[in-house]
Amino acid sequence: ELKVEQNPLFLSMQEGKNYTIYCNYSTTSDRLYWYRQDPGKSLESLFVLLSNGAVKQEGRLMASLDTKARLSTLHITAAVHDLSATYFCAVDRPSGGGADGLTFGKGTHLIIQP
Amino acid sequence: GAVVSQHPSWVICKSGTSVKIECRSLDFQATTMFWYRQFPKQSLMLMATSNEGSKATYEQGVEKDKFLINHASLTLSTLTVTSAHPEDSSFYICSARQGWEETQYFGPGTRLLVL
Numbered sequence: 196e197l198k199v200e201q202n203p204l205f206l207s208m209q210e211g212k213n214y215t216i217y218c219n220y221s222t223t224s225d226r227l228y229w230y231r232q233d234p235g236k237s238l239e240s241l242f243v244l245l246s247n248g249a250v251k252q253e254g255r256l257m258a259s260l261d262t263k264a265r266l267s268t269l270h271i272t273a274a275v276h277d278l279s280a281t282y283f284c285a286v287d288r289p290s291g292g293g294a295d296g297l298t299f300g301k302g303t304h305l306i307i308q309p
Numbered sequence: 310g311a312v313v314s315q316h317p318s319w320v321i322c323k324s325g326t327s328v329k330i331e332c333r334s335l336d337f338q339a340t341t342m343f344w345y346r347q348f349p350k351q352s353l354m355l356m357a358t359s360n361e362g363s364k365a366t367y368e369q370g371v372e373k374d375k376f377l378i379n380h381a382s383l384t385l386s387t388l389t390v391t392s393a394h395p396e397d398s399s400f401y402i403c404s405a406r407q408g409w410e411e412t413q414y415f416g417p418g419t420r421l422l423v424l
Contacts, residue, residue, distance in 0.1 A: 237417045238415040296368075297404075299352045299354075302352050
């Protein structure tokens with residue numbers, strides 16, 4: 196059974212600081228996704244990581260993937276209050292083929308204080 | 310990015326009634342759509358995979374007779390919660406993938422409250 200573990204589950208940080216969220220998964224998977232969820236809202240796609248060593252950056256967020264270690268990171272640089280949200284990583288099911296849904300981590304609830 | 314819509318955005322119903330939720334891909338065709346459920350302060354859990362023109366594939370523990378899924382066209386999937394009970398109250402979110410290398414795009418969700 197595929198398991199996806201995120202840590203930390205809760206993070207409170209100050210504006211201007213840097214921090215990293217970690218996502219480990221238990222079995223081989225083709226792709227890894229990062230999503231953002233604001234309270235009461237649905238998911239917003241942040242990154243799709245398709246291969247080992249993939250690195251993608253958007254603004255103050257940067258995501259990377261190490262398929263050998265089954266680890267992805269989401270790095271926040273010089274955090275600002277607007278980045279406060281819950282961040283989920285998710286992995287395609289092992290059978291792949293694009294026809295299976297995603298398995299999500301529990302989410303990291305991020306609060307950025309002025 | 311691709312747009313996925315859901316209707317209704319929220320619904321309140323009495324216990325024992327049935328509720329239908331629609332999921333549409335607005336600007337692309339989706340042979341496969343997915344239905345997730347999210348309880349408060351929890352993560353998303355996949356309920357079923359909806360394939361156009363064929364039967365849905367349900368995850369273990371999800372009752373297919375209670376959660377009826379129909380994927381009648383390449384842009385529409387529906388989830389019907391039959392004989393809803395208070396424990397079915399949740400945030401139901403659908404998603405669709407546009408292409409092999411694309412992410413899944415999520416609808417805005419439907420918040421169901423069963424009284």
